[in-house]
Amino acid sequence: MNFLTTVVTLRAPGLTVGRLPLVIWQQATAAILFLLSVGPLIAGAIMLLMDRLAGTGFFLPERGGEPLLWQHLFWFFGHPEVYVVLLPALGAVLEVFPVFSRKPIFGYRLIVWATLVAGALSFVVWAHHMFVSGMDPRLAMPFSITTILISVPFALAVFAMLASLYRGSIAFELPMLWGLGFLAMFTVGGLTGIFLGSAPADIYLNGTYFVVAHFHYTLISAVIFGGYAGIYYWFPKMFGRMLGTRLGHVHFWSTLVFFNLVFFPLHWIGIAGMVRRIANPLQYDLVAPHQWINVVSTVALFGLILSQLVFLLNFGLSQWRGRAAPGNPWEAATLEWTTPSPPPHGNWGDAMPSVERGPYEYSVPGAGRDWLPQRVGAAGAGGRS
Ligand SMILES: [Cu+2]
CATH class of the missing domain: 1.20.120 (Four Helix Bundle (Hemerythrin (Met), subunit A))
Structure with a gap:
């Protein structure tokens, strides 16, 4: 709600739907x-x-x-x-x-x-x-x-x-790497979703690790890769400092490798017949020839978790001694980048921008900064248009 x-109700003047x-x-x-x-x-x-x-x-x-x-x-x-x-x-x-x-x-x-x-x-x-x-x-x-x-x-x-x-x-800045990672991983998940959506295939695959692999490639690719794309992109705006790039690269590449080592093999063991939610350890005997896949996946999971510790370290260090971020470090064309980093209370202080062009119309090569919205009127002039 x-x-x-x-x-x-809270769009700036001119910010039509x-x-x-x-x-x-x-x-x-x-x-x-x-x-x-x-x-x-x-x-x-x-x-x-x-x-x-x-x-x-x-x-x-x-x-x-x-x-x-x-x-x-x-x-x-x-x-x-x-x-x-x-x-x-x-x-x-x-x-x-x-x-x-x-x-x-x-x-x-x-x-x-x-x-x-x-x-x-x-x-x-x-x-x-x-x-x-x-x-x-x-x-x-x-x-x-x-x-x-x-x-x-x-x-x-x-x-x-x-x-x-x-x-x-x-x-290939860090937000873009995470975005491309999302696109690649999400496409894998989308393709296996087509298999699972087909009832004849699903009768075999239902309840197996193939499903687990599928939904991690869709949902977790979104949460991890899409989420980090957003965090790395808006971090300078939120905190007024740049997020460190060296630890950021370690974080991205290790996450990409370990994510795939954890979840891709699960497709195979799922097709081989391993089911989800095993209550009786004897059920593992049914997939004994493929047990190495479970081992690889489990070991890689610890790597995936450790990679996130790199992010937490980077997040903390950058808050404290990251390079100061200008208002628009990425030369982005959307409205939030016209505020200082971090934005003052009310985002634009006492001025409310008015929007005259579309959200992405200015991010063309060589575009000048003339697209910055005019600051007219006072805050509270109403957001609807
Ligand atoms: Cu569904």
């Missing part, structure tokens, strides 16, 4: 998805509580209930929730790409529509988590179709990102 009301940076579109879409999906989950949790404490039987067959109803309520929340986590990180990468390729983002409107379509579709795919749950098998076909359809808007977003790089003057 806070994000949504901020987007609706069509000029919103893509990260704001992604954040707003995620907020809507969360609002619409979390209700059924809470309802399900209350029903579960009633079953346990008040003698109701929503999920209990012996009282006329339906155990699958719990799964339906959970996954009706669960799939949109994936996008609640993914979209803001995707948005951060969409901010980073135009800045470090010195080109406007390709297909701004296309990306906005793709995001909204993916958001809407995310409410009609949930049963792809339940192909082997015992639900009516005739439901597999429509849910397979919607699931494979939902890869279309995401593929469009990926192609738009690639087109934004095409013939760009790419600067």
Whole structure:
């Protein structure tokens, strides 16, 4: 609610909806998805509580209930929730790409529509988590179709990102490295999602480590790579100091290597038949010839965790003795970079900028700084337009 009301009511004069940076579109879409999906989950949790404490039987067959109803309520929340986590990180990468390729983002409107379509579709795919749950098998076909359809808007977003790089003057600064890492890892996760969305393939792969590998490549690539793209990009704005690049490179490359060493082998062991959530250690015997994969993955996980300690060290050191950041160290074209670093209270002090051009129209090679918004009016002049 806070994000949504901020987007609706607190925009600067001239910042029309069509000029919103893509990260704001992604954040707003995620907020809507969360609002619409979390209700059924809470309802399900209350029903579960009633079953346990008040003698109701929503999920209990012996009282006329339906155990699958719990799964339906959970996954009706669960799939949109994936996008609640993914979209803001995707948005951060969409901010980073135009800045470090010195080109406007390709297909701004296309990306906005793709995001909204993916958001809407995310409410009609949930049963792809339940192909082997015992639900009516005739439901597999429509849910397979919607699931494979939902890869279309995401593929469009990926192609738009690639087109934004095409013939760009790419600067491999740290935020861009994280953004490219996100793009590569997320594409791997998107491709395995197409396999899993197909019911015949999913009947075999459901509940195996292939699923674990898939969702780490989508969700964790977003959280880790997209999240760090945002942190490395906005750190100078947030704290007024540059984040150290040497430790930053150690952090990025070690994270990239260990992330893949942890999660890529899980595809193989999943296809080999290793299931998730093993309660009985004897079940490991079933995949004994492939146990080395589990060992590699586990050892690499410690490397992945240690790499994050490098980041924490860098984060702390840079706060304390990082190089002072100018207002716009990356020569970015969006509004937040027109404030000092870190921004004063109210962001622009007592002046409110007015926006006259689109969010990415100025990040072309050789563009001067004439795009800085005019400072007119006083704060509180109203944000709507
Ligand atoms: Cu899903």
